Amino acid sequence: MEPLVVRLRDRGWRLTAQRRVIAEAMTGEHTHLAADEVFERARAALPEVSRATVYNTLNQLVAMGELLEISHADGRKRYDPNVAEHHHLVCVRCGDMLDVEADDPDLPDHQQHGFEVLGVEVTFWAYCPDCVRTGANA
Amino acid sequence: MEPLVVRLRDRGWRLTAQRRVIAEAMTGEHTHLAADEVFERARAALPEVSRATVYNTLNQLVAMGELLEISHADGRKRYDPNVAEHHHLVCVRCGDMLDVEADDPDLPDHQQHGFEVLGVEVTFWAYCPDCVRTGANA
DNA sequence: CTCCGGACATCGAATCGTTCTAAGTTAGGC
DNA sequence: GCCTAACTTAGAACGATTCGATGTCCGGAG
Ligand SMILES: [Mn+2]
Ligand SMILES: [Mn+2]
Ligand SMILES: [Zn+2]
Ligand SMILES: [Zn+2]
Numbered sequence: 001m002e003p004l005v006v007r008l009r010d011r012g013w014r015l016t017a018q019r020r021v022i023a024e025a026m027t028g029e030h031t032h033l034a035a036d037e038v039f040e041r042a043r044a045a046l047p048e049v050s051r052a053t054v055y056n057t058l059n060q061l062v063a064m065g066e067l068l069e070i071s072h073a074d075g076r077k078r079y080d081p082n083v084a085e086h087h088h089l090v091c092v093r094c095g096d097m098l099d100v101e102a103d104d105p106d107l108p109d110h111q112q113h114g115f116e117v118l119g120v121e122v123t124f125w126a127y128c129p130d131c132v133r134t135g136a137n138a
Numbered sequence: 139m140e141p142l143v144v145r146l147r148d149r150g151w152r153l154t155a156q157r158r159v160i161a162e163a164m165t166g167e168h169t170h171l172a173a174d175e176v177f178e179r180a181r182a183a184l185p186e187v188s189r190a191t192v193y194n195t196l197n198q199l200v201a202m203g204e205l206l207e208i209s210h211a212d213g214r215k216r217y218d219p220n221v222a223e224h225h226h227l228v229c230v231r232c233g234d235m236l237d238v239e240a241d242d243p244d245l246p247d248h249q250q251h252g253f254e255v256l257g258v259e260v261t262f263w264a265y266c267p268d269c270v271r272t273g274a275n276a
Numbered sequence: 277c278t279c280c281g282g283a284c285a286t287c288g289a290a291t292c293g294t295t296c297t298a299a300g301t302t303a304g305g306c
Numbered sequence: 307g308c309c310t311a312a313c314t315t316a317g318a319a320c321g322a323t324t325c326g327a328t329g330t331c332c333g334g335a336g
Contacts, residue, residue: 014332018285035322050286055323071211075293076322089245089253100249107227107262111238115227115264122260124245126253152303154313173293188315193294213322214293 003027004066004081011064021045022057026067026081032088032097034076072097087121091128100124142204142219149202159183160195164205164219170226170235172214210235225259229266238262 004023009015015023025041026033033041039054058079061067068080070088074095082099089098104120142161147153163179164171171179177192196217199205206218208226212233220237227236242258 014283016284016331048286052287052324053285056285059324071209071213073209075209075213077213087243089249089251089255091253092256098251098253100245100251102243102245102249105225105240105243105260107238107240111227111240112264113227113236113238114267115229115236115262116270117227117262117264118230119263120260121263122243122258124253124255125257125259126250126255129252132254152312154302156314186315190295190316191314194314197295 007066013064017046018042018049018053019057021049022054023061026061026079028081030098031082032070032072032078032080034072034078036076038079070097085119087123089124089126091131092125093127093131096128096130145204151202155184156180156187156191157195159187160192161199164199164217166219168236169220170208170210170216170218172210172216174214176217208235225261227262227264229269230263231265231269234266234268 004027005015005020008019008023013019021042022038024045025038035055035058038058039049039051042049042054058067058069062069062079065083066081068083070078070080072078072090072095073092078097086099087102089100090096102122102124105122107117107120142165143153143158146157146161151157159180160176162183163176173193173196176196177187177189180187180192196205196207200207200217203221204219206221208216208218210216210233211228216235224237225240227238228234240260240262243260245255245258
């Protein structure tokens with residue numbers, strides 16, 4: 001797929017300097033940044049960008065379907081530029097999050113309780129290699 | 139399994155009036171209350187219970203393994219008295235959450251990235267019957 | 277080129293869920 | 307019945323996010 005910045009231009013989205021650095025902060029594989037991390041990265045490229053603009057822009061990108069919003073156990077939302085169907089492998093200790101492919105489980109009819117199922121989200125909880133090493137327990 | 143209140147007594151946990159009404163607020167099938175909802179229920183039974191005690195008690199019960207803490211998309215944590223292995227069916231519109239059984243997906247070896255996998259959490263996103271009816275879109 | 281209107285960005289205050297702190301209350305072993 | 311540790315309390319503090327008021331920028335009409 002085309003880079004985020006290109007897709008946004010093609011949609012006729014006004015690509016200001018602020019929006020550009022925010023979109024650029026989001027590019028890459030296995031990127032699952034919290035808003036504050038996006039703010040830090042954006043500010044490194046354009047110091048006068050404001051926190052409010054980061055939040056506004058992230059919310060707009062989510063509404064446009066260009067980012068996924070993931071609610072993480074630590075209470076901060078993460079923003080994922082990989083909008084393709086995928087699942088996650090998450091370290092329970094440091095929160096590090098990788099994209100993975102796995103077969104979608106399915107929900108037997110008799111478990112559907114009359115709901116209209118739209119999709120499924122799978123999270124594998126784990127210790128990452130660093131956290132296995134440095135703190136086997138704790 | 140024995141009721142929560144009974145298990146707590148057997149563990150030698152000091153069962154005060156406040157803790158009792160909080161534990162009782164949590165009983166039932168498909169119960170996934172936010173802290174504030176637990177507070178409302180507890181207060182209905184014992185008006186002078188404080189918000190701090192609700193949070194303290196919920197956190198202790200989670201640490202004891204008597205409740206599961208679930209991070210929900212709306213930013214509020216939910217507390218689940220069903221500590222057996224199970225998954226969830228969640229309405230994307232109203233947030234209603236039901237317990238379901240479904241086969242655990244597994245993560246192919248080549249997708250493990252050296253992580254030590256501990257478990258898997260599956261969430262089926264859906265419209266509940268009420269939300270299908272009252273707001274087909276929106 | 278200049279002006280205008282709307283879209284955009286900014287700052288700080290406000291809000292929300294949760295945790296912390298300091299002080300008061302209670303339970304139960306002695 | 308006392309003493310002490312455990313418990314509860316109200317409210318302050320906190321971190322993440324949203325809101326509101328104000329100021330700036332941009333692109334098209336004239
Ligand atoms: Mn991802
Ligand atoms: Mn459940
Ligand atoms: Zn880790
Ligand atoms: Zn619903």
